[in-house]
Amino acid sequence: xxxDQSVPVNPGQSxxxxxxxxxxxxxxxxxxxxxxxxxxxxxLDLALPEHQVTVIVGPNGCGKSTLLGGLARTLPARSGAVLxxxxxxxxxxxxEIARTIGMLPQSAIAPDGLTxxxxxxxxxxxxxxxxxxxxxxxxxxxxxxxxxxxxxxxADRPLETLSGGQRQRAxxxxxxxxETPILLLDEPTSALDMGHALEVLELVRxxxxxxxxxxxxxxxxxxxxxxxxxxxxLKDGAIVAQGPPTAIxxxxxxxxxxxxxxxxxxxxVHDTPVICPLRVTPSGAAA
Amino acid sequence: MTxxxxxxxxxxxxxxxxxxxxVASLLLGAGDVGxxxxxxxxxxxxxxxxxxxxxxxxLPRTLVAVAVxxxxxxxxxxxxxxxxxxxxxxxxxxxxxxxxxxxxxALVLGASAAxxxxxxxxxxxxAGCLLALGAxxxxxxxxxxxxxxxxxxxxxxxxxxxxxxxxxxxxxAADEIRFxxxxxxxxxxxxxxxxxxxxxxxGLLLAVLVAPALTALSLGDDVATGLGHRPGRVRAxxxxxxxxxxxxxxxxxxPVAFVGLVVPFAARxxxxxxxxRLLAVSVLLGPATVLTADVVSRLVARPYEMPLGVMxxxxxxxxxxAVVRSHRLPSL
Numbered sequence: 001x002x003x004d005q006s007v008p009v010n011p012g013q014s015x016x017x018x019x020x021x022x023x024x025x026x027x028x029x030x031x032x033x034x035x036x037x038x039x040x041x042x043x044l045d046l047a048l049p050e051h052q053v054t055v056i057v058g059p060n061g062c063g064k065s066t067l068l069g070g071l072a073r074t075l076p077a078r079s080g081a082v083l084x085x086x087x088x089x090x091x092x093x094x095x096e097i098a099r100t101i102g103m104l105p106q107s108a109i110a111p112d113g114l115t116x117x118x119x120x121x122x123x124x125x126x127x128x129x130x131x132x133x134x135x136x137x138x139x140x141x142x143x144x145x146x147x148x149x150x151x152x153x154x155a156d157r158p159l160e161t162l163s164g165g166q167r168q169r170a171x172x173x174x175x176x177x178x179e180t181p182i183l184l185l186d187e188p189t190s191a192l193d194m195g196h197a198l199e200v201l202e203l204v205r206x207x208x209x210x211x212x213x214x215x216x217x218x219x220x221x222x223x224x225x226x227x228x229x230x231x232x233x234l235k236d237g238a239i240v241a242q243g244p245p246t247a248i249x250x251x252x253x254x255x256x257x258x259x260x261x262x263x264x265x266x267x268x269v270h271d272t273p274v275i276c277p278l279r280v281t282p283s284g285a286a287a
Numbered sequence: 288m289t290x291x292x293x294x295x296x297x298x299x300x301x302x303x304x305x306x307x308x309x310v311a312s313l314l315l316g317a318g319d320v321g322x323x324x325x326x327x328x329x330x331x332x333x334x335x336x337x338x339x340x341x342x343x344x345x346l347p348r349t350l351v352a353v354a355v356x357x358x359x360x361x362x363x364x365x366x367x368x369x370x371x372x373x374x375x376x377x378x379x380x381x382x383x384x385x386x387x388x389x390x391x392x393a394l395v396l397g398a399s400a401a402x403x404x405x406x407x408x409x410x411x412x413x414a415g416c417l418l419a420l421g422a423x424x425x426x427x428x429x430x431x432x433x434x435x436x437x438x439x440x441x442x443x444x445x446x447x448x449x450x451x452x453x454x455x456x457x458x459x460a461a462d463e464i465r466f467x468x469x470x471x472x473x474x475x476x477x478x479x480x481x482x483x484x485x486x487x488x489x490g491l492l493l494a495v496l497v498a499p500a501l502t503a504l505s506l507g508d509d510v511a512t513g514l515g516h517r518p519g520r521v522r523a524x525x526x527x528x529x530x531x532x533x534x535x536x537x538x539x540x541x542p543v544a545f546v547g548l549v550v551p552f553a554a555r556x557x558x559x560x561x562x563x564r565l566l567a568v569s570v571l572l573g574p575a576t577v578l579t580a581d582v583v584s585r586l587v588a589r590p591y592e593m594p595l596g597v598m599x600x601x602x603x604x605x606x607x608x609a610v611v612r613s614h615r616l617p618s619l
Contacts, residue, residue: 074509098515105509111560114505118561125503126515178514 023050025213026071026101026182030080033063033070033237039078040066041237048182048230053208054215055224058234059258064217065106065186067234071215072103072184098126102180106187106217108171110159116170117155120145123177145177149203165196172203183207183214190219201227221258225249225273233257249273255281293567297558301571308578312349313341317585317592351475352581352595353574355540356550358487360573361494362532363547364554364565368501369525370420372435373552373610377412377533378544378603380439384446385415386537387467391450394464395457405483409534416526416533418442433611470543470596472581483535490531494566497524502562543577543596545603550576552606576602 024047033041040063048054048071056064069075071082073089082089084100102123110119123145124138146152149169159167168188175183185204189197204214205227218224224231225245233241233248235257241248254262259281265274313329314322320340328337359377366375366382377383389411419439450468454461500521503511508518536543553576554568577595584598 069509072509072513074512094512094517095515098513101513103509103513105507105513108510109507111505113555113559114561115559118559119506122503122506122510122514125499128499175513 024048025050025085026215027083028070028080029083031070031082032078032080033066033075034078035066035075039237041070043080044237044239046232046239048213048215050213051208051211052213052229053204053227054213054230054232055228056215056217056232056234057219057221057224057257058240062234062257063237064234066237068103068184068186068215068217069105072101072105073097074103074105095126098178098180100180100182102175102178102183104171104175104183104185104188106190112160113158115156115158116151116162116173117142117146119159119170120151120155120173120177123174123179126178141177141179145173148176148206149173150199163196165192165199168192168196168200169203172200176203176207181212183212185214185216187217187219189223197223221249221254221275222273225275226267226270245273246271249275293558293564297554297564297568298571300557301554301568301575305571305575305578308575308582309349309353311582312352312578313345315582315586316340316345317589319590347477347480348472348475348581349578350477351480351539352472352577354480354483354487355472355536355543356546356574356577357570358490358532358536358573359543359546360550360554360569360576361491361566362529362536364551364562364569365494365497365501365525365532366416366529366547367551368505368562369522369529370435371505374433374436374548374607376545376548377415377529378542378547379436379443379607380415380419381442381446382412382415382419382529382533383470383537383542383544384443384450385418386412386534387542388446388449389414390538391453391464391467394467395453405486405535405538408538409486409530412534412537413527413530415442415446416530420526467541469594470537470541470599471594472540472577473592473595475539479539483539486531486538487535490528490535493524493528493531497521497528498563498566501525505560505562541596543599545599545607546573546576546580548610549599549603549606552610 026048028044028046031041031044031046032039044067056067058064066075070077073082073094076090084092084097089097120142121138124134124141127138128134146155149172151166151169151173154162154166154170159170162170172185172188175185188200188204192200201223204216207214208229216227228245231242231245231248232239233253240256241253249264251262251264254260254264254275261278261281263276263278265276266272267274314325316325318340320328320337324334324337325341325345328334328341332338362377366377366380367373369375386408389407393407419435419442447468450464454464457464500511500516503514503516504518504521511518511521550569550573551565554565554572558564558568577599580598580602581595584593584595587593
């Protein structure tokens with residue numbers, strides 16, 4: 001039976017193994033990840049800043065989703081380690097990790113007929129056990145997640161009757177109900193139109209404001225700049241640049257990542273970079 | 288779905304059907320003890336023939352059918368969840384055929400039906416599970432529910448052929464063996480039932496323990512991992528439970544196909560896709576289905592009986608066709 005009744009959403013006591021570096025619960029140390037014999041990420045050292053939205057960007061096949069899978073332990077490390085509060089992820093019971101790290105993979109699937117509320121209730125499984133079944137705390141977390149994702153009117157609808165944006169919000173609500181300090185989301189806005197994508201990203205921002213640490217993979221660089229506190233640019237499984245978007249986004253970086261010449265404008269409202277792609281960099285001129 | 292809705296939509300109708308089936312099973316038969324004589328015997332009447340028929344023949348037979356239905360219904364729901372395939376049914380996948388074949392081989396090797404425990408059948412069922420799921424993991428077969436059934440059908444055919452070969456090899460045991468090629472609950476005794484209680488009980492216990500995690504697997508392995516489960520271990524426990532349940536049921540009644548398909552199919556229509564609710568309702572619908580099939584099998588060819596396995600196939604084949612022909616297969 002689980003002695004702690006709920007996971008603190010805003011842990012003030014977060015452990016930092018390296019006091020000189022930014023406050024971080026989840027890190028990697030010399031991490032290598034591979035699909036079969038293809039090494040995708042190698043020698044990666046990374047620290048995710050607490051209570052900030054971290055967005056991982058990079059070209060197709062650069063290892064964004066692979067990295068997220070590694071952080072979420074769905075893809076085991078070939079060498080090196082992912083460290084949670086200084087402990088290797090492989091040495092922590094998976095259920096205990098599930099109370100600290102939430103994970104929403106790309107294009108998740110659900111059985112037909114599953115309702116929104118049923119789905120969100122799954123988020124409470126890490127907090128339950130044989131002896132500790134459904135509790136008032138679980139009910140509260142589910143209601144709060146439904147409210148956060150603005151799903152109350154749809155709670156009893158089967159998932160397959162919802163629009164893409166609503167369905168995505170339902171999945172995020174499940175991850176929210178898990179009440180994990182760290183939340184990994186793999187392309188949560190793929191297949192969503194502009195309005196639905198904004199809804200999802202605003203929800204993510206509000207989670208960070210509540211003290212959680214969301215980590216997202218996003219495809220669109222301008223959107224990533226708009227919502228990231230901390231941006232990690234990946235290419236060929238290695239970090240090319242990281243930091244606040246305003247500090248790292250340059251035409252040189254865009255060329256290096258995507259092979260595209262661009263002009264960088266500034267969002268007149270939020271002062272974040274807006275990338276205006278001009279043309280594909282002529283081959284030979286690429287970095 | 289609330290608990291109240293689960294009760295009203297699933298458990299109440301299930302209990303009603305089961306009660307009706309139990310009563311019918313005690314009152315109706317192929318012989319000349321009709322409902323009135325059976326009822327008065329049940330209520331303590333002095334008709335010796337009727338008392339013997341009802342209490343010594345029909346009552347054990349009813350209990351055996353309940354156990355078989357319980358085991359097969361639960362096994363079907365578990366196997367469908369573990370394989371994420373609405374057609375994954377112990378009979379169709381050759382799990383029952385594997386269990387039967389193991390028993391037949393043991394008989395030919397010299398074991399007698401009287402001393403043969405259910406463990407041989409459990410081993411055969413386990414091997415059947417692993418072979419069918421292994422075949423479905425072959426390249427390209429994983430995502431297509433129908434291919435899994437094709438693999439199972441091929442394996443089932445192979446096992447049936449094997450049993451037939453054994454018939455030729457050993458004519459002495461032919462009658463005993465014939466029982467193991469088509470399921471029936473006729474003539475089973477309470478002693479047979481007690482022999483499989485530990486096996487089926489352990490299978491049910493594993494089913495209860497693994498149900499929450501197995502339910503989470505319906506969201507995909509990555510999500511289930513994120514929720515703190517280990518998909519490989521969960522599937523292994525589920526398959527072990529299926530082997531115990533199907534092995535026990537087969538040791539009792541021979542291979543009875545389609546129960547594991549029909550019961551979860553009906554339960555899903557009543558209470559939706561959540562495995563825990565499916566299991567709760569299947570506990571009632573499984574026995575009800577087998578009992579109903581058994582009662583009908585006694586009545587259609589009076590004064591003779593049709594084997595139970597034939598009856599469940601007649602009942603289940605249309606459901607199989609309906610599932611396959613439905614607009615698209617329900618994804619699990």
